[in-house]
Amino acid sequence: MRAEIAEVVSFLKSLVKLKNNVKAEKIDLFGKRLAVVLQEKFEGHWYPENPSKGQAYRCIRVNNLHQQDPELLRACRESGIKYSDLGLPWEITLWVDPGEVSAPSWNPENMRSGMGASNPQPHNRTPIPWRNKLWVPPLPEAKPPNGTPTINNNFFYQ
Secondary structure, X not given: OHHHHHHHHHHHHHHHHHHOOOOHHHHHHHHHHHXXXXXXXXOOOOOOOOOOOOHHHHOEEEOOOOOOOHHHHHHHHHHOOOHHHHOXXXXXXXXXXXXXXXXXXXXXXXXXXXXXXOOOOOOOOOOOOOXXXXXXXXXXXXXXXXXXXXXXXXXXXX
């Protein structure tokens, strides 16, 4: 579970860094607090033998209807960051499952401004994968050892 949470934290910290609204020390503290918050939430809802069990509970989702994810909000409060300063895309979904973290898609044109979002309207563009030109994490040279989560970047909304 810790490796998967580390992937989520790394991904979200990278998105926050794109907007450059938050000091590096605060971003690091946010990441640490988010890791603790997610660990607490996922405890008792983690099933390596059946990864899809509890999947909806472990989902991190921000969209027009759910503009603030409760775990992200808690990590912001505990690290002294304004939620609006995260500058997250107005729609993002992260699935956190044993052995895999997936971010179905997000459109960089829908990134929130540093001033926060003002109920953006849904776009009718074809979604693109989160591993796009704006953020590509370094890939290891060798295959990860067994038990290391992989990132599924072939998951799209249809």
